Amino acid sequence: MNSSVVYQLPTIKVCSSDxxxxxxxxxxxxxxxxxxxxxxxxxxxxxxxxxxxxxxxPFGERKDSNGNTLYSASSFLSVQTTEWS
Known part of the structure; x- marks a missing residue:
């Protein structure tokens, strides 16, 4: 069975605490x-x-129109403002 690999760059968002x-x-x-x-x-x-x-x-996988299984994930990082430049 031939399945294609689909690539998409992650989206990165930056925000600061109150x-x-x-x-x-x-x-x-x-x-x-x-x-x-x-x-x-x-x-x-x-x-x-x-x-x-x-x-x-929570819904980390789905099938695309070609039947390929696609996945999703996220990661979060918090650091002190003194560590970020």
């Missing part, structure tokens, strides 16, 4: 295949430390 002491980042990856994935947060080529919460979308 107190201004913390910055939050979100990365949404939608409709990708194959299922295996890894989301890494990098700053200047090094992995970011901080509070990381990774969540797979």
């Amino acid at each position: 107190e201004g002491e913390e910055v939050s980042f979100s990365c949404i990856a939608k409709d990708f295949s194959p299922k295996s994935y890894e989301i890494k947060w990098l700053k200047n080529g090094n992995e970011v430390t901080g509070q990381k919460d990774e969540i797979t979308a």
Whole structure:
């Protein structure tokens, strides 16, 4: 069975908290295949430390019109404003 691989770059959104002491980042990856994935947060080529919460979308898979299974995932990162430039 021939199945095509579908690629779509993740959407990245930036927002800050009301107190201004913390910055939050979100990365949404939608409709990708194959299922295996890894989301890494990098700053200047090094992995970011901080509070990381990774969540797979509740409806994390669906079939496209060609019968391919597509997946979705998201990752969220919060760091102190002093760590973000």
